[in-house]
Amino acid sequence: MNNDFPRIMSLLRKERRLSQKQAAQDLGIAQALLSHYEKGKRECGLDFLVKAADYYGVSTDYLLGRSALSDGTFITESDIPEAEAVERAGVGLNSVSATLSKKMIISSIETVFSLLAKIKNQKLTAAVSDFLTLSAYSCFRLTYRFNPKNDGNIFGIKEELALRGAEAGRSVSEGLAVAASNENAADSPLITTASLENEYKRQAAALLSLVKNSEHSLKKIL
16 A cells, blocks of 8 residues: 555645545545545545546546656656855766756755744754754765864864764754744744645755655664
8 A cells, every 4th residue: 555645646636725525526526535545444446536636636656656846756866956155165076966966955954944934933043953963964064074084173072972963963953843843833924735825935855855755764764
């Protein structure tokens, strides 16, 4: 059974603010059957899959979770905007997948900060910023240690202590971010897959693909 189809069907309906009764009526099926589809209790046939894709204006690949983008496309390196500061520095990676990951991460972070600017919650912005700062710090330390000839005096804290401290700091920042987000400001912008794709275009492709790739990795761990 496809695990993504139920989640995406429910997401699309709710993002469009449709009741299950209305959507079922429009799709020509019983509400109970649509409920089973959205809960993953039943698998739909090919005809319904195509009908649902047409109804929501998305591709069947998106409904099945194969593509992170509603039009069913798969992003490549050229689809993601250049991160100017990094590109000007002449960073070159031999692996195409590593280059794609680099651009995907940078573009996603830029989108996150753009969304934070619209939310206008200083505590949330500060917590996310601290979390990302400590993450980048840890990544640099792990990269730096790869060559044992690199002089450790570039850092003021011993490696083991620093990495543990950074992990603890990220946990604290994450907790503060969760607390801030629980304030649930009614006037904050509503974020949907459609709003991301419409406003951020190629940046949204990077962010939504990063979400998909991250959850694919997490499912192997959890």
